[in-house]
Amino acid sequence: MKLGRLNHIGVATPSIADSIAHYRDVMGAADITEPFDLPEQGVKVCFVNTPTHSTGSGQADSRMNGTQIELIEPFDESSPINSFLEKNPAGGQHHVCFEVPDIATAREEFEAMGKRILGPTRIGAHGTPIFFVHPKDMQGMLTEIMETPKEAH
The missing domain is CATH 3.10.180.10 (2,3-Dihydroxybiphenyl 1,2-Dioxygenase, domain 1)
Known part of the structure; x- marks a missing residue:
């Protein structure tokens, strides 16, 4: 097994809308995807895109993609992340x-x-x-x- 690129960090949240506002208003995120449903996995999802790596000249290095924050909210009461949110009501990694x-x-x-x-x-x-x-x-x-x-x- 060889370690690959860190693609994303999944963050469970009781409210994607509130989390989007946090990443936009507190963290300055400018690139956030529209939320979408993944009912087969029991979640609603959106991605906060972090900036790509800069070469220092202000140009983004196209070989480096920014890591994403995956915001996941329960889709319904059968969602597998409901138990996580019961233990962590504010959400978290x-x-x-x-x-x-x-x-x-x-x-x-x-x-x-x-x-x-x-x-x-x-x-x-x-x-x-x-x-x-x-x-x-x-x-x-x-x-x-x-x-x-x-x-x-």
């Missing part, structure tokens, strides 16, 4: 997501190491295959593994 070049190979490698995969590989919010690894096998962090989007390279 829910997971980290790393990219891999091939999701099937990564899953096989994690399983060979005895890491517990949570559920089947499925399509995530970026439209690419994902799976989650149990936090007890990842030093306490729920970890999403995502196949690198093909258009990113």
Whole structure:
């Protein structure tokens, strides 16, 4: 297994609208996507895009994409993040997501190491295959593994 790019940090929130206002008004975020529903995963989602890396000349380096903050709000009462929000009513960091070049190979490698995969590989919010690894096998962090989007390279 080789560590890939940190794609995003998932932040559970009781209100995407309130979180958008926070990132815009407090943190100065200027690039925030429109929220959309992912009922098959039980969440509403939007992305706060952080600035891309600058070369120092004021020009963005096109090889470096900014990491995203993925805001996730429960879609309904069956959402898997409801239990997280019961323990953390204000919301908070829910997971980290790393990219891999091939999701099937990564899953096989994690399983060979005895890491517990949570559920089947499925399509995530970026439209690419994902799976989650149990936090007890990842030093306490729920970890999403995502196949690198093909258009990113």
